[in-house]
Amino acid sequence: MDFQPDAGLDAFRDEVREFLRKNLPSDLAGKPVGSVRSMRPDLVRWQQILNRKGWGAPYWAKADGGAGWTVLQRLVFDEECVAAGAPTHDGFAQKLLGPVLNEFASAEQKAAHVPHILDGSRLxxxxxxxxxxxxxxxxxxxxxxxxxxxxxxxxxxxxxxxxxxxxxxxxxxxxxxxxxxxxxxxxxxxxxxxxxxxxxxxxxxxxxxxxxxxxxxxxxxxxxxxxxxxxDGWKITKFLLNNEHASAADLPILRRGLTLARKLASTQRAGREPLIAQTEFALRLARLEAELHAIAMMVQRVAAMESDHSPAAHAMGSMLKVRGTELQQRISELTVEALGDDGAVAYPEPHDACLDEPMPRQDIGRGVANEMFFRRASTIYGGSSEVQRGIIAKMLFQL
Ligand SMILES: Cc1cc2nc3c(=O)[nH]c(=O)nc-3n(C[C@H](O)[C@H](O)[C@H](O)COP(=O)(O)OP(=O)(O)OC[C@H]3O[C@@H](n4cnc5c(N)ncnc54)[C@H](O)[C@@H]3O)c2cc1C
CATH class of the missing domain: 2.40.110.10 (Butyryl-CoA Dehydrogenase, subunit A, domain 2)
Structure with missing residues (x-):
């Protein structure tokens, strides 16, 4: 595969950035997402904006009413949306059910459901x-x-x-x-x-x-x-679970986590110095960054295997899930540590809070401990790490 810069992809990235700059409402940008999905009103409003642009189904083929992007373009789109702080979409509809409808549903079933997925009216x-x-x-x-x-x-x-x-x-x-x-x-x-x-x-x-x-x-x-x-349920489920190997590592979440860890490392103080000046902390951060780069390269390799349904491609998806989710956990742990004593407090998310006054340090601490706790689940949902390792062994070594 070719790791050289891709001018077409860079132009696409610019187009997505420009769209986000012009169309992401300021009151939605950077709003806490909760660990998985934005609050319903935000998600629906953003879905309607995307749909008006013709990007209501970023992961589907054009023939199915989607944006018709390549896997690499989809990854760029996700990355830019997370970087701009856009709300999430309904991943269950977009990434799991949508491809199933496109592959297995009758024309009547598609007509009954697809328009509602595109305009966000049915979650x-x-x-x-x-x-x-x-x-x-x-x-x-x-x-x-x-x-x-x-x-x-x-x-x-x-x-x-x-x-x-x-x-x-x-x-x-x-x-x-x-x-x-x-x-x-x-x-x-x-x-x-x-x-x-x-x-x-x-x-x-x-x-x-x-x-x-x-x-x-x-x-x-x-x-x-x-x-x-x-x-046919089992056949459909296998299709659904084998979709989108390249996104199994959730690269945008890793990048978002590491950006926050880096920001805290340079703004938090350890004694008189910024935290990043501590060799041990800087080394741990650098190691996580190196691992993220390695995963990003692996994502590119898996994306290049888009139409490859071989056992090796399947195993790569499982490897990304294991590596990506374990890294999510370690980044979120380091972020909590970077907050020192304030990291020990699980500051409530605004939509869950019943507080009249913001809590001290909520500006930096909000959601950090909650995210670290939630990430315990990353290695369980979507197929646990143990099960993924079993798949890798079976696919690669016929064990
Ligand atoms: C936050 C979160 C969100 C979720 N959302 C959804 C959802 O929206 N819809 C939905 O349907 N499900 C959802 N799940 C469920 C998720 O898919 C299951 O939790 C997951 O598949 C594991 O199943 P289990 O919890 O029954 O654990 P079990 O399958 O009972 O596993 C228990 C332990 O045994 C290990 N184990 C099991 N089988 C093997 C094996 N063959 N080899 C080695 N070790 C093994 C597991 O790794 C685990 O450590 C969610 C789970 C979480 C935590």
Whole structure:
């Protein structure tokens, strides 16, 4: 692969920067994102702005209504959005469900959902994990039994990120208990307003509400909301989970974290000197920077393998997930340390705070400890590090 500067990509970067400069409202820029996703009103407003520009689906092909960008352009877009402090998008709709609809849905299903993803009027969440079925997803037990033109769904999902702020959920259900377990799974789209659905919050260690338990009690879902054939759920899930290897390391999050660590290292004082003057701290920061550069190179390699579906390409995606998420954790730990005593305080996010007065040092400390706590989960969600290592061993060494 070619690591030389790419003039076309530089011009694209300039175009994205210019767009952000002109179109990112100042009251949205730099607003705390929470660890995963912006607050719904901010996310929807930003999605509408992107959609007006024709960038409502940055990761999809043009034929599917997307921006039609290459993987490298998508990475540049993400990087510039994070650098400018733009709100996040609905990753569940954009990166997971969208490609599934484009690949497997009927024309009617696409017409029913794609326009709402583009204009931000329908936010999505992912209903895969269950108590007892996380890494071993094929063991899931939520049942969908056929009753005429409907499925009747009963069971429980857990860790459902943003179910409380979403309109619809894409759901894995068991439609057949008599066949091999993978063959008995189907993929349904469910309106969260359907009677019988209860969403209950799980408060996480960062003191935020991202997560939920979602209960289904005799929920009637039209058969027309099934994607693919009955029993295709596992095939669709494999497609969904294998998408976008290059973004597995979440490079923009790493860059954002390291920028903050660097800023604190030069503004915080250790005795009379700035923290960065301490050799030991400077060395640790430099090591993290070197690792980030190594990951960035690896991302370029994986991006160059975009249409390569070989086991090696698959394994590279898993390597990026492991390396990227472990680095996220170490950067967030160093950032907390850089704050000294103030790092020990989990300053509330503004939307979660019930404080009349800002807390002392909230200017620099806000969200830092919360982020460090939340990053414990990075090596679990989206496939734990242990499971990723298993995939690498299987793909590369046939173990
Ligand atoms: C913050 C967060 C957000 C999430 N959001 C969503 C969401 O929106 N929707 C959704 O469906 N799910 C979501 N999840 C669930 C997530 O996908 C699961 O937590 C994850 O797949 C692990 O499953 P588990 O928690 O059941 O752990 P388990 O699978 O029970 O694993 C327990 C431990 O055993 C290890 N282990 C398991 N299998 C193996 C193996 N084969 N080899 C070696 N070690 C193994 C794991 O690494 C882990 O350390 C989220 C999780 C978190 C933490």
């Amino acid at each position: 999505w969440c992912q209903g895969f994990s269950e108590p007892g079925s996380g890494s071993d997803l094929a063991s899931l037990r939520t049942r969908a039994e056929r009753d005429g033109d409907f499925y009747v769904v009963n069971g429980q999902k857990t860790w459902t990120s943003y179910a409380h702020e979403s309109d619809w959920i894409f759901l894995l259900v068991r439609t057949d208990t008599e066949v091999k377990r993978q063959a008995g799974i189907s993929f349904l789209l469910v309106d969260l307003k359907t009677p019988g659905i209860t969403v209950r919050p799980i408060r996480s260690i960062d003191d935020c509400h991202h997560l939920n338990e979602t209960f289904f009690d005799n929920v009637r879902v039209p058969v027309a909301n099934r994607i693919g054939a009955e029993g």
